[in-house]
Amino acid sequence: MMNGQAFLQVENVSFGYGKQYVLKDVSLSMYSGEYTVLIGPNGSGKSTLIKLILGLLQQQDGQIQIQRSRVGYVAQQANRGLADFPATVREVVASGSYGQIGLLRWMGSKHWQGVERALDQVGLTEFASRKLSQLSGGQQQRVYIARALMSNPQLLILDEPTVGIDVQAKEQFYQLLKQLHQQGLSILLVSHDLDEVISDVDRVLCLNQSIYFYGSTQEFLREQKELLPNLFGVSTIRSIL
Numbered sequence: 712m713m714n715g716q717a718f719l720q721v722e723n724v725s726f727g728y729g730k731q732y733v734l735k736d737v738s739l740s741m742y743s744g745e746y747t748v749l750i751g752p753n754g755s756g757k758s759t760l761i762k763l764i765l766g767l768l769q770q771q772d773g774q775i776q777i778q779r780s781r782v783g784y785v786a787q788q789a790n791r792g793l794a795d796f797p798a799t800v801r802e803v804v805a806s807g808s809y810g811q812i813g814l815l816r817w818m819g820s821k822h823w824q825g826v827e828r829a830l831d832q833v834g835l836t837e838f839a840s841r842k843l844s845q846l847s848g849g850q851q852q853r854v855y856i857a858r859a860l861m862s863n864p865q866l867l868i869l870d871e872p873t874v875g876i877d878v879q880a881k882e883q884f885y886q887l888l889k890q891l892h893q894q895g896l897s898i899l900l901v902s903h904d905l906d907e908v909i910s911d912v913d914r915v916l917c918l919n920q921s922i923y924f925y926g927s928t929q930e931f932l933r934e935q936k937e938l939l940p941n942l943f944g945v946s947t948i949r950s951i952l
């Protein structure tokens with residue numbers, strides 16, 4: 712897994728919104744096909760790190776190397792803003808190709824085939840003609856994954872995608888991520904649901920302004936009794952929930 716060139720390389724990155732740093736000297740590398748979960752207490756800099764990786768923020772120090780055209784992104788509460796928009800599920804997924812639903816009329820049949828494929832990958836074919844607002848929160852998040860898949864990403868980044876989704880839908884959602892990973896997609900998932908994803912991921916990254924732990928799932932499980940009390944003030948994964 713670690714062979715070859717890393718396609719995401721974050722080297723000694725520091726960032727602050729004002730004078731104070733919220734991220735200090737952060738380094739990490741992701742290799743093709745890896746599934747990494749990023750955890751950390753509230754305000755530890757997880758979303759900030761994601762925004763730096765996506766190029767939405769610019770670090771003050773350090774370097775980030777990544778081919779951004781090969782990154783798909785599913786934001787926290789992704790449905791905000793679009794949920795009331797009168798677009799169908801199919802149209803929202805299609806907008807992943809062009810970024811704007813208004814441009815859909817320019818899409819050729821090859822693109823629409825891609826839309827059907829993406830809908831199939833996330834198990835939403837039967838909902839394709841429904842309005843987005845008529846789907847549950849969990850289904851809507853799957854629509855956003857399908858939209859992100861339209862750019863044929865190498866890496867899918869998700870920032871707390873299951874906030875506000877019920878337990879059963881969460882399970883289905885993580886099952887979908889597991890399947891996409893098994894199909895070869897690399898995933899960087901920000902989540903508090905460590906207990907639910909720990910058996911699916913390859914690596915765990917614990918952030919608290921700096922990197923607190925970064926290693927394989929096996930290493931994490933071996934060391935969690937020492938790691939978790941310091942990071943979250945709890946002693947088992949289950950108590951983070």
Ligand SMILES: Nc1ncnc2c1ncn2[C@@H]1O[C@H](COP(=O)(O)OP(=O)(O)OP(=O)(O)O)[C@@H](O)[C@H]1O
Pocket residue numbers: 728729733751752753754755756757758759760
């Ligand atoms: N736009 C902003 N301007 C100023 N400070 C910010 C801004 N966004 C975030 N911060 C601060 O930066 C720090 C890191 O925030 P960030 O959202 O990256 O943390 P997080 O780990 O994602 O938190 P959570 O788990 O609560 O989502 C926090 O102290 C936060 O208050």
